[in-house]
Amino acid sequence: MGKDQSLDLVRTQTMERAKGHAVPIEFRTLSMQVTETQRSNKTGDLKTTKGKNKNKDDDVDEPETDFFSTIDFHKLNIPEVSLRFNTNETLGLSQAEAQRRLSSNGPNILDTRKPNYIKKILGYVFGGFCSVLWIGVITFFVCWQPILQPDLNPTNLALAILVASFSAFQDYSTAQVMSSIMDMIPADCMVIRDGQLIKVPASTLVVGDRVSLSLGNKVPADLRLVQASNDTRFDRAVLTGESEAIEGATHYTDENFLESKNIAFMGTHVVQGSCVGVVVLKGNDTLMGRINKLTTGRKEKVTIIQQEINRFVRIIVCLTIFLALLILSYWAGFLNVKYHEFIPVNVLLVTLMGCVVAFIPEGMPVCVSLTLMMIARRMRSNNILPKALTTVETLGCVNVICSDKTGTLTENKMFVTNIAFLDNESTPDEARTMIEKQSNSKTLPLSEEAPSVLALRQLQLATLLCNNAKFDPDTINLPVPDRTVHGDATDSALLRFSAQVADSSDLSPCFERTQEIPFNSRNKWMMSVYQGSAQNPQPIKALFGSDMMSAGMVANEKNSQLVFVKGAPDVLLPHCTSFVSGVSNIAQTLTSEWSAELSRIQMQWSRQGKRVLMLCKGRFSPYYAEGRSNVGSSISSAHQEELARQGLQELCIIGLIGIMDPPRPEIRDTIASCRRAGARFFMVTGDFGLTAAAIARQIGLFSSHREPDTYEDIANPSRKGAKNGLDASYDDLGVFEPGRPRFRE
The missing domain is CATH 3.40.50.1000 (HAD superfamily/HAD-like)
Structure with missing residues (x-):
């Protein structure tokens, strides 16, 4: 590809998108876009036009194709990424090129709608009841000396100013709350330019910049990862609401740009590991930018409470006009004729406006604003940021609430309540007591121990190794329930169980993790691959016997390695062919009768509100795996598929774990x-x-x-x-x- 063609590609990918692009949220619109996207993919046309079915109440244009479905950045290999964005794989962009792109394409910031202050001020001063109050103010001024006799009454003017001030303060407060979305963009970030790692303002990032991220950093733009440590994790809760960290990878893992793990999105956090990514989208083109555009780019609709207030105002105005006409007719037809000097014109006007003002509940807008503001502050204290105070009122119109379970309806404080082999059930306390009576729980397992104890120790080992949670070193000497655990709730529960049943501090060094496939909500299982330590083969020999000795005597690629899998029983059961007896610690054939027994245990525990996990073991031969990679590096897509295919073959069920997550009391x-x-x-x-x-x-x-x-x-x-x-x-x-x-x- 020539230089001119390369530059054309860069300009194509880095040019600012039209303001009409937005992420649609209506189901019907989305379903239409899927059809259009399929058509555009067939023809190769990636252009978008304004939606034909644009909602007249919306202030943003709807594209006919989903923007992110036209993006293939995640599918490019690393050299293609550098070529597409005309950046050097080691040196990054030069300062001159970065400045040129910044001048050409603009800064990496999120647009905010500029308010029409004149319209706002006029709305504050003359909107709602203020319009009627201003009529009273003008009338009283006209009737004031020296034109006529009554003294000036500043009450109406004060009320009009008070109501307008509350409306202005209400808008100011909500604007301050919404400004917090700008905190999603970090102030500074580390980039590689001219081969040097330097700190620059995040607003000066350009497409093609190579950004370096580490633990605790916020992602400043949408990045295509080109380097990632094996433990890289991102917290996408700000986008998905999911508390579970997502692993980072350098290969694409999904056809969907939004689901692929080699993309880091603006506003998310690095919670583990380190990585380097190339900026592929910035500012308003990012996922966060499009969410921001949806948030700020639509016209505010009149809420139900505003409709009711407007209706109430119209009723009040009609009644006051009727009363004023009635009084005026009575004065003109009777009082002024019979008693000409009884009520002069100025007194009549003051009387009329007094009756009009008496009808107006001047304090109602203030009370409504104060009430909504108090509710908004309470919501803010719970990390809920309403876009406007009217949003608080809109919540009162909700008739369907859909809530996640874990961590929302439950406490997300999980603990193990039951353990089971297919031929034996017990509790963690019973298991600990059995190990303490029949062996030394503070030593490594020995071949001479009772088979039932070895089966328990095998289950303990599986919960320890097929796990990404870790105890905080500062609390490691405390009792197990008081220790701080770093990891998700499920892994934390399994780690505490492993430490409570028997001392597990000496078990981990006996095994070296070579590879893993983290848990995800699609597969519903996690896989860890281990090779044993040649210095201490005792646990492998005691727990797995001679048939598993090849899993760790030497770090030889040709030897099989231990595979531990945990996940949902109904998902893993089709891959299982045997199970470990809790009585004899011998693998037995998994017949239909034993499968029915497993289902019975799962049903029984599930009816008690417990989450059921099944732990299995198997073998993996890296020598026969395609696309194999070194330990600690990012696993290629082909190798991960081979690992999943081979690791799930002929699994042996170790046991079941029942986990309870108590509901929140409120x-x-x-x-x-x-x-x-x-x-x-x-x-x-x-x-x-x-x-x-x-x-x-x-x-x-x-x-x-x-x-x-x-x-x-x-x-x-x-x-x-x-x-x-x-x-x-x-x-x-x-x-x-x-x-x-x-x-x-």
Whole structure:
């Protein structure tokens, strides 16, 4: 590709997008765009035009194709990324080129709508009841000396100024709250220019810049990752609402730009590891920029309370006009004729305006503003930022609330309550007691120990190694319940269980993790691959026997390595062919009877509101894997697929773990309050259906104890009692599962 062609590509990708681009939020519009996107992909036309079905109430243009569906930055390999954006893989951009692009394409900032201050001031001064009050002010001025006799009454003027001041203060307060979205962009960032790592203002970033990120940094623009440590993690909660950190990768993991793990989005945080990324989108073109445009780029619609206030104002005005005409008619037809000097004109005008002002509830706008402001401040204290005070009122019009379960309806403080082998069930306390009685819980497992103890130690090892949580070194000497754990709630519960059952501090050094596939909501499992330590093969020999000795005697690629997998039982069961007996510690064939027993345990625990995880073991031979990579480097896509394919073959079930996540104590009352307010409450979760139903009963979402209906149940044409088939059945829904994060966004 010639230099001119390369520059044309750069200009094409870095030019500012038209202001008409926005992320549509309406379902019908989105479904139409999917069709148009498919057509445009076939023809290769990536241009967008203004939407034909533009909402007349919107102030932003709707593109006919989804902007992010036309982007392929995540699919490019690293050399292609450098070529596309005309940047050097090691030196980055030069200062001169960065300055040229900054001058040509503008800074990396989010646009904000500039308010029309003249219109706002006129609205403050003459809007609502102020218009009637100003009539009174003018009338009293006319009737004031020296034109006529009555003394000036400044009350109306003071009321008009007070109401206008409250309206202005209300808008100022909400503007200050909304300005917090600008905090999503860091002030400074580290970039590579002319081969030097320097700190520059984030607003001066340009497309093609190579940005270096480390733990705690905010992502200053949308980046295509070109370097990433094996432990790189991003917190995308600000975009998706998911508290689980997303791993970073240098290869694309999804056809969708928004789902691929080699893209770091503006406003997200680096919570682990370090990485380097090339800026592919900046400012308003980023995902955060388009969300900001949706937030600020639409005209404010009149809310219900504003409609009611306007209706009330019209009624008051009509009544005051009627009263004024009645008094004026009575004065002109009777009083002025019979008693000509009784009420002069100036007194009549003052009397008329006095009656008009008496009708006006001057304090109502102030009370409404104060009430909404108090509610907005309470919401802000809970990290909820209303765009305007009218948003608070709009919440009162909500009739459907969809809530995530983990961490929202529950405390997200998980702990292990049950453990089970297919032929034996127990609790963590019983397991600890058994190990203490029959062996030394503070030493490594020995081959001479009882088979039941070795089975427990094998389960303990699986929970320890197939885990990304770590104890805080500063609290490692405290009792296990008091230790601080760094990691997600599920891994933290398993780590505490492993430490409570027996001392696990000496087990970890005996194994070296070579690769892993982190848990995600699509696969619903996590895989870790280990090779044993040649210096201490004792745990492998004791727990896995001679058939697994090749998993760690020497760090030889040709030897099989240990695979540990944890995940949902219903997902992993089709990949399992055997199970470990909790009595004999011997692998037995997984027959249909034992599969039924596993399902029984899962159903029983799930009905108690427990999350059920299954832990399995297997083998992986890296010598036969394609696209293999060195330990600690980012796993290629082909190698990850091979690891998943081979690692899931002929798994052996070690055991089941039951985890409880208690509901928040205030949730039952909250749901009851929502229902009293006329709002339907729904729970969206990725948990097993029976677990979700049990939690729903505990928080008062379900009142019935019968088995929950599934989609297949309500879609069954023979379902009895349905009024209009499937549509009628949706009135009875209360829980949606599985709710994957990409469906919740």
